[in-house]
Amino acid sequence: MESIKGKIVIITGASSGFGMAISRLFAENGAKLIISARREDKLKTLAKELKEKYNTEILTIKLDVRDNEAVKKAVASLPDEWKKIDILINNAGLSRGLDKLHEGSIQDWEEMIDTNVKGLLYVSRAVIPGMVERGSGHVVNIGSIAGHEVYPKGNVYCASKHAVDAITKGMRIDLNGTDVKVTTIDPGLAETEFSIVRFRGDSDKAKAVYTGIEALCAEDIADAALYAVTRRKNFVIAEMILLPVNQASAAVVNRK
Ligand code: NDP
Ligand code: 8X3
Numbered sequence: 001m002e003s004i005k006g007k008i009v010i011i012t013g014a015s016s017g018f019g020m021a022i023s024r025l026f027a028e029n030g031a032k033l034i035i036s037a038r039r040e041d042k043l044k045t046l047a048k049e050l051k052e053k054y055n056t057e058i059l060t061i062k063l064d065v066r067d068n069e070a071v072k073k074a075v076a077s078l079p080d081e082w083k084k085i086d087i088l089i090n091n092a093g094l095s096r097g098l099d100k101l102h103e104g105s106i107q108d109w110e111e112m113i114d115t116n117v118k119g120l121l122y123v124s125r126a127v128i129p130g131m132v133e134r135g136s137g138h139v140v141n142i143g144s145i146a147g148h149e150v151y152p153k154g155n156v157y158c159a160s161k162h163a164v165d166a167i168t169k170g171m172r173i174d175l176n177g178t179d180v181k182v183t184t185i186d187p188g189l190a191e192t193e194f195s196i197v198r199f200r201g202d203s204d205k206a207k208a209v210y211t212g213i214e215a216l217c218a219e220d221i222a223d224a225a226l227y228a229v230t231r232r233k234n235f236v237i238a239e240m241i242l243l244p245v246n247q248a249s250a251a252v253v254n255r256k
Pocket of ligand 1: 017095119187197
C-alpha cells in the first residue's frame with residue numbers, strides 16, 4: 001500500500017457531497033489539497049475545518065469547470081510548490097431534470113454536457129500533461145452507474161456519464177506507458193446534494209429518490225477513492241462500481 005501523505009491532490013467539486021468527503025478523508029491521511037468549486041464560501045469553511053483538524057496545507061480555488069480559460073489559468077498560475085499535482089479527482093458534475101427526451105430542456109442538457117463532459121476534459125487537459133512529463137500521477141474520474149446503463153428519463157445525464165466512461169477508457173489507452181494511472185469510480189444511488197440540484201431545490205422530490213432504500217453516503221465514495229489511490233505502484237484499480245445493497249442496477253431498486 002502506498003501512502004498519500006504529502007501528495008498534492010486536486011479535487012473538483014469539493015464544496016459538497018463526494019468531493020467534500022474525499023477532501024476530508026484525504027486531508028486526514030496527510031495529503032496536500034487543492035480544493036475547487038464555484039461556491040467559494042463552502043471551500044473556505046472546509047479549508048478552515050481541515051487545517052484546524054489535520055494541520056493540512058490547503059489551497060482553495062473558485063472555479064467553474066465549464067470555463068476553459070479559467071481552468072487553464074487556475075492550473076498555470078498555481079504557486080510553484082503546488083504545481084506537481086500527484087492526483088486529480090475529476091468529480092465536479094451534476095444532473096438537471098428528469099424528463100422524457102422529447103420533453104427535455106435544452107438548457108439542462110447543455111449544463112450537464114458542459115459540466116460533466118467538457119468540464120472534465122478541460123481540467124484533464126490542463127493537469128495531465130504535467131503528470132506525463134513527470135512520469136507519475138493518478139487520475140480518478142467520478143463516473144456513475146448511469147455511465148453503464150440508461151434509466152427512464154435519465155437520457156442526457158446517462159449520455160454524459162457514458163461519455164465519461166469512454167473518456168476514461170481513452171485516457172487509459174493514451175496514457176499507457178507513461179506510468180500515469182487512471183481509475184473510474186462509478187456509484188449508484190448516493191445521498192448528497194445531487195438530487196436537490198437535479199430538481200432545482202425541490203427537497204420533497206429529492207428525498208423521494210432515497211425513500212425506502214439506504215443509499216450510499218459520500219464517505220463510501222471517499223473510502224473507495226482512498227483505496228484506489230493507495231495501491232502499490234504497479235497496480236491500478238481501473239474501475240469500481242459501488243451500489244447500495246438494495247440496488248441491483250440503475251433502475252432495479254428494492255425499496256422497503
Ligand atoms: P453534489 O451536488 O453534492 O456535489 C457536486 C459538486 O460539483 C459540488 O461541489 C458542485 O460545486 C460541483 N460542481 C457542479 N457544477 C460545477 C461547475 N460548473 N464547476 C465546478 N464545480 C461544479 O453531488 P455529488 O457529490 O453526488 O456528485 C459528485 C459527482 O458524482 C458528480 O459528477 C455526479 O454526477 C456523480 N455521481 C453522483 C451520484 C449520486 O447519486 N449522488 C452517483 C454517481 C455519480 P459548486 O456548486 O460549488 O460549483
Ligand atoms: C447518479 C446516479 O442513478 O441517481 O449518477 O443517476 S443516478
